[in-house]
Amino acid sequence: MRRPTLEDVAAVARVSPKTVSNVLRGRPLASKATQERVWQAVAAVGYRVNRAGRALAGGGSGRIAVVVPNLHQPYYAENAERLILALADRGLTTTLRIAPDAASEREAVFGGTTADADGVIVCPHFVNAELLGGKAPDRPVVQFGSLPTGLLDTVVMGEREGFGAVTRHLLDTGRRRLALVWNATASGRPDGRRFEGFVEALAEHGLEPDPALMVAGSDWDWRAPGFEAMTGLLASGAEFDGVLCINDSVAVGALRALRAGGVRVPDDVALTGFDDTDEAEFTVPPLTTVSPEHEAMVDAAVRMLVERLGGEAGPPRVHRTGAHLIPRASSGVPR
Amino acid sequence: MRRPTLEDVAAVARVSPKTVSNVLRGRPLASKATQERVWQAVAAVGYRVNRAGRALAGGGSGRIAVVVPNLHQPYYAENAERLILALADRGLTTTLRIAPDAASEREAVFGGTTADADGVIVCPHFVNAELLGGKAPDRPVVQFGSLPTGLLDTVVMGEREGFGAVTRHLLDTGRRRLALVWNATASGRPDGRRFEGFVEALAEHGLEPDPALMVAGSDWDWRAPGFEAMTGLLASGAEFDGVLCINDSVAVGALRALRAGGVRVPDDVALTGFDDTDEAEFTVPPLTTVSPEHEAMVDAAVRMLVERLGGEAGPPRVHRTGAHLIPRASSGVPR
DNA sequence: GACAGCTACTTCAGCGTTGTCAATGACGAG
């Protein structure tokens, strides 16, 4: 019951193994008639390419490494799922690499443990120009989200416009004292494109961010830090009628803290997240959030990767996608 | 800048490539001194094994396929994460295959699209003896959870005892009219080991399941079906003071339905889940659940797989793990 | 002192595929 090889197909199609190989790779070298015969033979013997052989001979492994910091945060799990399925549609298998720290993320991008992949899509938690050491990897790597480094093809989400939109949404519904629950940043203050969107939207209403209302959890953007940060904010005695969280998971943590503190959402305080993860739809109350247009992001990432795999040269590209508000009950009109 | 091969290492260590290979594979054929020299040479040239070459030559690819129905359900995402990390600890890379339907799950187990993996760990949604066609695959496959088929090494969680424990917990805290929110089953009625645990625990208190209190969502065990099912139960006008859900995701959906219906948790109704996923800790109120002892399950699965990869023969084994109650506020004592 | 039985290696062929380049045949031009 040996697995059929190119040679078996060749015997049936009455051509050389090399011709079978050419047909399979879609090379326009064989005549129509030969191609036809080869495909029939492939079906007849039930041939499937041996990736190891192909990889050894230099034809590529057909394998893509998807790199995420973890899978327990829905944001990463859901993106990994979308990417894996989209890659599978193109006939590419996925090696999923969990890189929980900067060193392993860097290593995964450059290829130590993912050396057998033809390309990489990294959902970065750490990547930046410094981490990359200013060097571009020697195979196609697409960065999925976060800030472009100028070194990698990058898909960026509509962070500024999205966060601006949700900020305006709160302002438009009468909220004025807006708190921010962020992840830990190097500077100790909220930063990044989302923060810019926030500041811009406030400015349109003649407002400025209030440092007393900006809090961050410990080192990771996740539910527990959101809970901690909000608990701290409540304890500070600060007054606010709206809370914008850097993402949905943080918002879920913050929501629990608000409820534990006896604060009603949305009656006393409006709450919002970002990312449009599945969990946001099933919180109580359902969470207003921002959709980064996942489909468009995944499409762009896979398309760019495939183009590079196909030999496309040129400087790193940046694909920008939009973002739109998903209003739900957590930001309902206050009484 | 060619990637170093066995031959490069061999040249430095002044031995044959084959000896280097033997040392790398841990074969006790070389002398201590030679082994030492080889390892130094490996470090010196920065050698990393070429998996394609090894796989072609028959030495195995060092790659394991982890098969899950999806990654958007936290149960699967969290298990995938644990499995991938545990496999990585053993030097095994993971191909993550998302198999959303029975056909692709079967195909992934038998090896069509995962042919290049040395072994498989499948978190099944469909696998059963019939689906497998009564045949065992020709490479190590470990089934992670669900019912043993007698064809695969299987890790089973403490479903019956776990569900029994949570049932007793509700009974012990005075709940008597217990509803069940299940996933869709072939029979249209709750079944399986968890259900057995439920029935047993009820019997200890001289009670029987009430068909009017058993509901199921549509075709998938997930938040929305939990919501639907609970909405239906509320609409039926049935009275109950406790709800046991087949898993945490269903419970999250049910929780939202309860809240939407103005039912207070836990004051009016106690609510419980199963699986101890991360989301259960951050619902409002936090969800009482059952921990299937993830660590033990993952350890057992990886250990069995590695043993099989190491050539261990013998009939399919079943490793049973325990389960313990994690009481939280959602099942707090009623007023 | 010839030889079996070790230990410590090496040699060799081949895994399935592909790139390179050569070979074949058909066909039109001269």
Add this chain to the structure above:
DNA sequence: CTCGTCATTGACAACGCTGAAGTAGCTGTC
């Protein structure tokens, strides 16, 4: 009718690694 050209296809040698089957050199044995 011969020759060059183009369109097809084939032969061959890798790619990096490992299993099987060697070959030395040494020890101990009768």
